[in-house]
Amino acid sequence: MRGTLAVARTSLLRVTKDRRALFFLIVLPIAVILIIGATVRGFSTIRVGVVDLGAGSAGRSLTVAMQRAGDLDVRHYATISAATTAVSRGEVATAVVLPAGMDAALRSGQAVDVAIFADRSNTTQQAAAAAVGSVVAKVGARVQAASFASSQAFGTYEADLRTAAALQQTNTQSRVVSRVVDSNSQTLPQGFSYSAPTMLVLFVFLNALASGAVIIETRRLGIYERMAAAPVRRSTIVLGETLAYFTVALGQAALIVLIGAVVFGVSWGNPVAATSLVLLWALVGAGAGVLSGTLFRTPEQASAIGPPVGIALAMLGGCMWPLSIESSVMRQLGHLTPQAWAVDAWTDLLSRGGTLASIAPKLGVLAAFAVGLLALSMTRLRKVVAQR
Amino acid sequence: MTVAKLAAAPRTAVAPEPTGPVLSCAGLVKRFAQRTAVDGIGFQVDAGEIYGLLGPNGAGKTTTIKMVCGLLDADAGVVTIGGRPLAELSVRALVGYVPQDIALYPDLTARENLAFLGRLYGLRAGLLDERIAEALELTGLSDRDKDRVEAYSGGMKRRLNIAAGLLHHPKLLVLDEPTVGVDPQSRHAILERVQALGDSGMAVVYTTHYMEEADRVCDRVGIIDRGRLIAEGTKRQLVSRLGEKDRIDLVASGDLQALAASMRGVTGVESAAAAADRVHVVAADGRSVLPDLVEAAERSGATLTSVEVSEADLESVFLNLTGTALRE
Known part of the structure; x- marks a missing residue:
């Protein structure tokens, strides 16, 4: 045990003397958390594709109504094919087709079909379709009111439509405002509550x-x-070397948690669950670090190849953007990395008020990653130590 | 003198007093794939004795001492330190190993490096500080103990490398070519200290391919060539094997390998080998064969710059035994 501590102590001493290492361990993560936390907003915005096949002023009104709805980001497509392709690629969550002659049909009191494309098995797309449907319904109510008024000889259709729209704006209506409390949110909260846990993982x-x-x-x-x-x-x-790597990883994670809470006001959720997650992630990091030291031949290789590999895994694992906005294939691919499981666990803790029990399955997967990486890396390091 | 202090200092608790030879190894064999690096080497070293392993690069010296230090498992043979088998982990506390490389952290200070290695040998707190101070004083680095090793000169690094092997007061010190790459002044200082350590009662194994170093510091020398111990004894014993023979050094330019080959054909010449800028010759009577050697040089087209005839030495012994020079 004393030998283990002697090796770990010396390795840690070397880290504290390495200014470059301290920059990457402390300064850079905090700077990135600050930048990303200040800029990342709007993962709750739903992208909607609109295909206007010649709908006229009614179509334009519907488009404007969607643009004014805060959660919808409208993108225009020339053809139905282009829009549905965008849906299947995940570029937009849903697509709305405004048919030709929509305006004339509405004026003559005919029903108009507004097609909304979404995958029934995709909950995100279904939610998007529902959001678009509510806007369509709102505009539809306005059209019905104007049609009724003009049919009763209360002015022209255009004037009645404007009146109906104005009444919709000024009349006090009951509104339902949602707040995230144990919801099914698939993403971390915005701002520093997004950047701090993801950058900790990265x-x-x-x-x-x-x-x-x-x-x-x-x-x-x-x-x-x-x-x-x-x-x-x-x-x-x-053991001594591995202990040093674990201590550095744990120290860095603890520092990010502390600065995140004190400086950026991040609420890390259930303390026991968060501590377990940090400890397991430090073990995963220690395993990866020792493995890196046994895989590369030169220090330069490790310094040059390690960071790009780490960033690529972070991208795949949802540290840069939520996996929930990715296609199902990318989500599955992402969950081959430990990063995805760690981010999922943080999402559960920060967005859904998760507990140790609720993130236990994710901790189990991370524990498996940690055991696998540590077993492999320590076996390889033992061979390195024995090399003559 | 600091060496006296070292000898008087208390031994590490884990190291029992050895009886008989400090180091005894027999029948050591080490193979790497198809190549046999060490082939049946065996020797003993007593307390206070400096034993030199002399041989050219690649002869098997380093492989041998790595087996002695437990860094390589021998394919055959036995090593005992103080009568105890090397397989016992605590026996390693009896050995101080000074590798050929400067095996120290360049970004740590001398004191920090020594503290780390001392802890690995079980030294703690006050005793550790005492031993660090002693080792630094012994190697003349006390005033630079807080400097990073990367700021040291090559000679200072070598001295610190040796200091690290002495911290735990080993019974046996194993030095693997400790003067490689150092300036003459530092080399002189290192050799002086090694001699002092032997005088203090420490058993020392010293590997080198410098004949003059073995000649100067070693009480006994084992000559290794191609993984075999081909001769062993004091310098006097080894040289006497040659009888009353002379060594002739001919500094020359041209094809020295061809020159050495032609000189081997001269009557009275026992062996001749080219090394660097010269040809070493061993002959029963140096002065009588000299005219024939000069004639051989003229025949082979080489130009002689100088000729020196001297008494046979360890290099002559090696040349006589192997037909090659120590440093080719």
């Missing part, structure tokens, strides 16, 4: 990968050989 893993260079340098200097000549077992050396 940077702890990324820095661990890059710091594999330390193991490579120790091997190249012949220090493992020197350690192996001492009256300590190889497993003692391996």
